[in-house]
Amino acid sequence: MAMGRPEVELVLNEGEHSQLMSITRSRSISAALVTRTRIVLAAADGEPNSAIAQRLQLTRATVGKRRLRFLEQRINGLYDEVRPGKPRTICDERLAQLIHKTLHTKPADGSTHWSVRTIAAETTISPTSMHRYFKLLGLQPHRSESFKLSTDQFFIEKLRDVVGL
Incomplete structure (x- = not known):
């Protein structure tokens, strides 16, 4: 019996799938971006978050967060958000x-x-x-x-x- 919230089905169109596959094969893209891409591809194949997390050695929260961000923002959700920093003190x-x-x-x-x-x-x-x-x-x-x-x-x-x- 499945426990917890039901996962929203993640469906990729042909263009997104080919773009994600090219990201995973690239050697010049950051490892973090490749990992996020692998999360999305596995989720699109119907793999549950717990299995993805175990296979990629991540937490279920990380996998769930990346899945939701992709559902909300699509490809742009894979990239890091701008992180706030301390504002300049010298004008x-x-x-x-x-x-x-x-x-x-x-x-x-x-x-x-x-x-x-x-x-x-x-x-x-x-x-x-x-x-x-x-x-x-x-x-x-x-x-x-x-x-x-x-x-x-x-x-x-x-x-x-x-x-x-």
Whole structure:
């Protein structure tokens, strides 16, 4: 005798089935996406959630969640949702000031260029955040013998476009 809620039948059309099969055969797609695809294909074949979970070494809750998301959103339900994160604490203007200071000034201690730690101490932004911004913006003042300043008058505007992505 079956226990629990009855599972909603999952029916695939021909296009969805061929797309899911190509995802499972792909070697360049993430393993998580392939696993979700296998869950959906097994559910479409009529396999119960408990058997799918046991075969793929997952929990029944995971299998049920993926089945329901596919029923609600179809192929788009297989992909990860955008996860919320902590919002940025440094505004665009402050970032522009930081870039301007890095590119157009030298440290007061007589150094030839700014390092992550010296600019962090000067601007009261954490060294970790400074490192992330240096890496994101490609700032490497320590890599050249003579630091070259950007001559593009629209550098800050272009920077905002890139950082905004």
